[in-house]
Amino acid sequence: MRQMPDGLLLIAKRACPTCALVEPLVSRLAAGDLPLKVYVQDDPGYAGDTGGAAEVVDDRELEHSWLLDIEVVPTLIRVEGGREVERTYGWHRDDWRRISGLPDLGADLPAIRPGCGSKTLDPGMPETLALRFGDVQFASRTIALGDEEDLMEACYERGWTDGLPVVPPTRERVLRMLQGTSRKPDEVLGLAPPDLAPCTVEKVAINAVMAGCKPEYMPVVLAAVEAALVDEFGMHGVLCTTMFAGPVVVVNGPAAKAVGMNSGVNALGQGNRANATIGRALQLVIRNVGGGRPGEVDRATLGNPGKYTFCFAEAEGGGWDSLAVERGFAADASTVTLFAGEGVQGIVDQKSRTPESLAKSFALCLRAVDHPKLAMAGDALLVVSPEHSRVFIEAGWSKARLRDELTSLLTFNADDMLAGAGGIAEGLPAALAGKQVPKFRPGGLLIVRAGGSAGLFSAVIAGWAASGPTGSTPVTREIAT
Incomplete structure (x- = not known):
């Protein structure tokens, strides 16, 4: 991401059990001192009950996740002065408390749960996203084929x-x-x-x-x-x-x-x-x-x-x-x-x-x-x-x-x-x-x-x-x- 907003960034997907585990914490994060922005890779209804306290971004195109170099969800990132200062992935209670500045966060949750693979790593997706959102230049010319042409x-x-x-x-x-x-x-x-x-x-x-x-x-x-x-x-x-x-x-x-x-x-x-x-x-x-x-x-x-x-x-x-x-x-x-x-x-x-x-x-x-x-x-x-x-x-x-x-x-x-x-x-x-x-x-x-x-x-x-x-x-x- 070229310019990151200060505060907390949370990247998640509904299909991830650990993302579902931490979803109830989004309201608590949003009520903290740091502004919260949530990027959702699959279901824009994720974390929709914060009453507008958090900005939820539909990232089904995966542009933001790719620019943030996300490999695991959930990922929690803290940004200061437009620069990332720390991130953690999966659910690690101590890490989330430190990054968020909320010492009582997730008291009723297990101490640790592993995350899931980001959709940016689905087969063929890294190259697709790099071509779509990156600065990839090919010297070789692209040959345009007809819609009905068999590639082979x-x-x-x-x-x-x-x-x-x-x-x-x-x-x-x-x-x-x-x-x-x-x-x-x-x-x-x-x-x-x-x-x-x-x-x-x-x-x-x-x-x-x-x-x-x-x-x-x-x-x-x-x-x-x-x-x-x-x-x-x-x-x-x-x-x-x-x-x-x-x-x-x-x-x-x-x-x-x-x-x-x-x-x-x-x-x-x-x-x-x-x-x-x-x-x-x-x-x-x-x-x-x-x-x-x-x-x-x-x-x-x-x-x-x-x-x-x-x-x-x-x-x-x-x-x-x-x-x-x-x-x-x-x-x-x-x-x-x-x-x-x-x-x-x-x-x-x-x-x-x-x-x-x-x-x-x-x-x-x-x-x-x-x-x-x-x-x-x-x-x-x-x-x-x-x-x-x-x-x-x-x-x-x-x-x-x-x-x-x-x-x-x-x-x-x-x-x-x-x-x-x-x-x-x-x-x-x-x-x-x-x-x-x-x-x-x-x-x-x-x-x-x-x-x-x-x-x-x-x-x-x-x-x-x-x-x-x-x-x-x-x-x-x-x-x-």
Whole structure:
């Protein structure tokens, strides 16, 4: 409230038992030395028997309750010089006596009774009231729809969806989403490709709403978007390639647990809201802010289902450093790593019980990335399940030790990989004849631990064939609130 009247303010609602309990006290308050004003959230007949000694205000629109920041009714406030000096909520006899200056108030009532929730906190009401009575400004324009238009169909018709239904981004929903971060709505995160359009926190919130995110996901979504807008990730190239690639989001640290991300059973699959919607929000930002639409700039020959969303958390611990730690962040940091990846290639090895045998299985499967006769083209993300990781951890192998072993196993004589060798036209250039070549560029093999505790299965997520400094390199960003 911009200017409060001096005296006592009582905010109540008839439906609250404690408000009904204290209703007989209103006449006594009104007869005291301090003027009394009563704001009623539901029934303007509440406290109507004071004979005009108290001013009763019909606050069914909740404007006054919202401006007074009421969370519990009844609330009693004392105002002096236009400023609040004290408030109490519920019925606490000692507090009410002190604030009102009436030492005998409520002698026949219990000492304490809890209050009820203010109607300003009803579902959806905080955002509605903030928009109605607050100074909320959106930079994004509001699209007017016809009274008979179906909101979801309108989103389809305007090209805002990824082919699945989206949540209509009403002003109330966007405001609620923005409350998930302390960052200013007009903060520009970068230029979203391919159109290089300024991407603000507000624009991200709009697309996070459409993706189905909760407000608490916003910091993770923002970090993912920031990673995608870094030049090194090469989002424009990932979009316009005819290959399969799209952003793969790997989340590390306390933030993943805080928002309930899945790093366990079916971690790369469906069923977890945070996993599904965080990755989808990133894709919608690129589509709706940057203009990256399939059939236009997005020219993938086949694409892959991960271009709807591909997001999961790493199962940290167990004796291995997390991806975030390997990439230079503190063990307690929350991060997002973006990797330009393709589909999931399963690794089935249910018999290896030594790290040497299992590493050879992994190497053989990794050789197929892009093509067994190609090298230093696409990166790879190796997802090791807990049962497979146990084989290495119990033998004392760290992630770094496994990576070194795989690098050794994946270094080949180029002669067998030259174009035409084995009757296959695809392959390496003749200039590499007689040389040893690594399958992956230095730093091009990432390893994470994820998946359910049962099942001797791991997976390879192949990278874009243009991985590296001239195409796309993995980018990690710390998650900020």
